Amino acid sequence: MSAAVSVSTPTSTQTYSPQPSFVGIVRGELFKVSRQFSTWVLAVLYVGGIGLSYLVDVGTSMGEDPTWTIYKLLGVDMLVLKVFGGAFMIIVTARLIGMEYSGGTIRILLGRGVGRLQLLFGKLTALTLIALGVVCTTLLLDLLLAAILLLISVGNINPLTATPNGFWSDAGIYLLLALLSLGVTILMATAVTVVGRSLVIGLTVAMVWYPAENFSTIFLILGYQLTKSDFWYLLSGNFLGLNLNAMPAVILPQRASPATNFSFSTPLVPVDGGHTLLVTALFAVAFAVVAIVLTARRDVKE
Numbered sequence: 001m002s003a004a005v006s007v008s009t010p011t012s013t014q015t016y017s018p019q020p021s022f023v024g025i026v027r028g029e030l031f032k033v034s035r036q037f038s039t040w041v042l043a044v045l046y047v048g049g050i051g052l053s054y055l056v057d058v059g060t061s062m063g064e065d066p067t068w069t070i071y072k073l074l075g076v077d078m079l080v081l082k083v084f085g086g087a088f089m090i091i092v093t094a095r096l097i098g099m100e101y102s103g104g105t106i107r108i109l110l111g112r113g114v115g116r117l118q119l120l121f122g123k124l125t126a127l128t129l130i131a132l133g134v135v136c137t138t139l140l141l142d143l144l145l146a147a148i149l150l151l152i153s154v155g156n157i158n159p160l161t162a163t164p165n166g167f168w169s170d171a172g173i174y175l176l177l178a179l180l181s182l183g184v185t186i187l188m189a190t191a192v193t194v195v196g197r198s199l200v201i202g203l204t205v206a207m208v209w210y211p212a213e214n215f216s217t218i219f220l221i222l223g224y225q226l227t228k229s230d231f232w233y234l235l236s237g238n239f240l241g242l243n244l245n246a247m248p249a250v251i252l253p254q255r256a257s258p259a260t261n262f263s264f265s266t267p268l269v270p271v272d273g274g275h276t277l278l279v280t281a282l283f284a285v286a287f288a289v290v291a292i293v294l295t296a297r298r299d300v301k302e
Contacts, residue, residue, distance in 0.1 A: 020114050025122030026129075033096060033130060042088055049084040050138065054145045067164045068258050073149070074171055075259030077142040078248070081178045085134050086185045090206045093127055093189035098199030120295045124190065131182050135175075170256045174248060181244050184280055187287035188240070194291045213241035214265040221268065233268040240283045242267045243276040250276060 033039050053076050100106035100119075109119060143160075150157045188209060193202025216239065223232040236242055246266035251273040252259070 026125045029123050029126035046084050046088045050080050050141055053080050054149050070163055071256055071258040073146050078174050078178045081138050082181045089131055089182055089186055090189045093186050094193050094203035094206055096123055097190055097193045098202040101197040102199040116295050127186050170252055177247055184284045187284050191287035191290045194294050210241040213239045217265045236268040237271055243279045246271055247276040
């Protein structure tokens, strides 16, 4: 008598295919940025730019009016954040997005199950976190340097401890405007890099975007003088960079004029705060749509 032993065989083979999580993608993008030597070089240069702006102010009179002094410091802080911080974010954005195309790694990432928009949004989230880190670091460094500057030029830090009425609300609004400028700058650098599908193209176009708009006023004035048509002046009212330059002065109250009185090109026609915000919002939406649509629908051949 014999006993038969039956062994059941699996009817289906179960395979484990891990899917990348959004948090993991963001963490991976932050890891890339932190491991790039150029990122830290740029960070050092940015901190140096902040220090240089204060060194320049040490050599100039800060005035005897505490209100003028504190608003002047606010203007310098926000100007450095928008100009130097914006340039820093342009370079980081173009590198983070463009290197996938230039290096051909985007096909590898997509082949491993990362969705196209998932990758794009992960990069944008990482860039947003980096921008917030830049803002927080800038504010802390500005506070320290402002105290040192006041001790050198005024002999005390009374302007910091006895701020005029309305100053902190004005400072908060100015900070929000600076954040808006950084946000649309990141979207601009993202869009041009996605369009060009190249680190070099994205970095070049994004870096010259705002300077080109500032210099364009010369040609717009020339066009008006040659044609006597208001079209050229009206055209300047639709430029992103010119509206960002004009935004603080037309939104903040008159008492904050020492913080907004900087010589940058603005639209050649009068604009108000609503106009500058509308133009900025339209550009931000356009940049986002271009980046999303091209990322989602265009073939990846790199």
